Amino acid sequence: MHVSSRSYLRKAFRSAISLFSLALVFSSIVLTCSQPAKALPAFARKYGLRCSACHESWPMLNYFGQKFKDNGYQLMNDRDAPIWQNPGYWPVVFRITPIWHRVSTGKVQIDTYTAGALDGGQAIQRISSSGFDLSGLDFHTGGTLEKNISFYLLPSSDSTGAFHFEQVFVRFDNIAHSPWLNFKLGRFELDNLLSEKRILTLTGNGGVYQTYHFIPFGDGNSFGQIGDNQLGIEYMGHSLNDRTRISASLVSSSDGNVGLTTTANAYTGFFTASQAFDTGKLGVQRVGFYAMAGEASTYYLTSGGGIPILGSGIGNKGFSREGFVGQFYLGPHVGLTVVTQHGADNVWFGQGYGNAEASDGNGGTTCTATPCPPNNVPGTPLPAGSQAPSWNGVTFEGHYIYSPQLIFITRYEAERMSQQANGNICGGVACPSNLGNISTYTIGFRYNPFMTSRAGLAWHNEYNWLHQDGTGPANLTTGALTNINTGEILMGLDFDF
């Protein structure tokens, strides 16, 4: 053999060895990192169950987890009361998600420059940005104060570290030893079978259910947000095996905002009922309905020349949301959840009245300077052609559960206006029938490299695309309404400890 070719072979062999060594080291690291961690998520630690016992894929509950929650975070055995716990037991879990994501938003109106100076012109273009980022931080604490008295406290921050109380409640469970008598008081998620607070997706638009939050374009109803945690009281009852569930909540129409804000002087009722059926090898199927009916203020007293006075909301007008929910399983691996909604707002909401808060009416700051959103003061005329807006929506969310450690998620949501508000919303003319319609889909998967009762880690990957008709900036040439298209791709490590 020629010397140079032998030398080449030797080099190639060394390279192969190096690559093999690197692969070995990498594999070792991966395998080492895949060993069970030693953290103790609160409930799993208390009862010695793996995350997968209660979660289809953390944080989404499965049927057993739902029953556990409905029993007041109790397994209904003698280990429920905290007196049974080691005195060192402290039911705290934190959750945060370092991520990389790329957001692409179409139709953003921007300033134009000429020779380095603002020229007063406008243009419309797509903006795409990407980078490493953080989610907010959640501190979950929950459990039992005593047998059949449970609690939950969730201080939560945004990604900058600004904290608020996302969820706080005390619940009296199984009153008179009956699973049909449970009462909760505080700030909590409404009894949604498809829980937004346990959503499996994390992007800006894919991390919420559009069906739970949809309001027509220009609508001023600051409430009707089924997905947000609300302040109020809840009655909940269920059969022993949780096949039958009913609940009724009375909440302040403040969208969960504390401090008796301008929209606080009104109440909303939320009702759910569902029944599950044993269908043999297919699994347990559940069907149910929900209905929300309430009022929210459209008129607030002002001082200082039109600045709203906190807690002065009056002139209540009505709204409603109702729909069906189905949770279907095709065996142990395939699940499909369907939520429908018919929504309707009072005609005044349709014209933008009701929102006494500066920006979005959903946790935004109170308007402190004029012009504030429209105020339905006595004698205010209803714009000509106004009509009560109504719409229909549907959410399909499918899961393929390969194993407790790997789940694939897909979701399609459609929100369709059935009656536009018209009036002033489209400048005195009839609005396009599709104005504000939303279509969005999300796909993704979550892989948990380990599954223990100690900690949770999910490698999360997701793509969301959202389209909304007519809500983009007006075409600068023709003045026609434009559509919004946004897309986001996200990858992250979602962990709790």
Added chain:
Amino acid sequence: MRITLGKWSLLLGAAAVLALPLPSWAQLTEYDMQTRIGMESHIGNLAGHAKDAKGDYRRYCVGCHGELGDGNGENAPWVDPKPRNFQLGVFKCRSTPTGTLPTDEDLFDSIARGFDRSNMPQWSTFTKQQRADLVAWVKHFSPRWTGEKPGTPITIPPEPEVTAERIKAGRDVFARVQCWKCHGVLGQADGPSAATLTDDLGRVILPFNFAEGARPKCGDTDRDIYRIFMTGLDGTPMPSFADNIKPDEAWDLVFYLRTLMSQKSKEKEMAKQLALKPVDPNAPAGQQ
């Protein structure tokens, strides 16, 4: 001594060869179970298949009972009482005589009922098919199920009407078969032998405390209680009294045990009216 690369290789090779049996031993155990993956269960018209329960077992059970069903899941060190070792094929809650295998229905009911005073919850959310499949999966862990058949369930006669005489007779049975030695004269698990009890694996075990309000592990109906002391709790010091207590006497004992429980019952009311005293361990036989 200078160790050359060749010697290092030899040493590593030898270590690798010595280490080989470790994983293969575990694989053999798993292989052994794999031969029983075709295990079935039959509950009424329902047929359960072990192979269909693997996912559910991994999701719900493996944390305590372990991948190999040996009761050594990751949570086992923190759980008391310890999770069941399915490989032994020994079960507390049976309708069958002591020493025999339980019926499929026994295991099926145990999964849904759960075990009070343990970490085993009530898995009532499962479909019947899931439970039947899990029963077959539990069976596939032990070779006992391939070599033996379940015992024949004991016959439980119809429950008679409770009377004051029967409660008093039950107290006599309680004294005669010396239930008090473990459970205490008031059923408070403080009998003279209570502190000495261990299970078949040598682990400390406590007798049932009738007075604390807990549910008996194997069910809390009168028939369940009857069944418990007539079949015994295999693997524990609680024996079967089938040879010592006649069926009619067994019902008397059930009624008396109800008087020791903290839960409200007509037996408890009647005992109160009778001003029934606890058994006297020192009283001569038949003179309670």
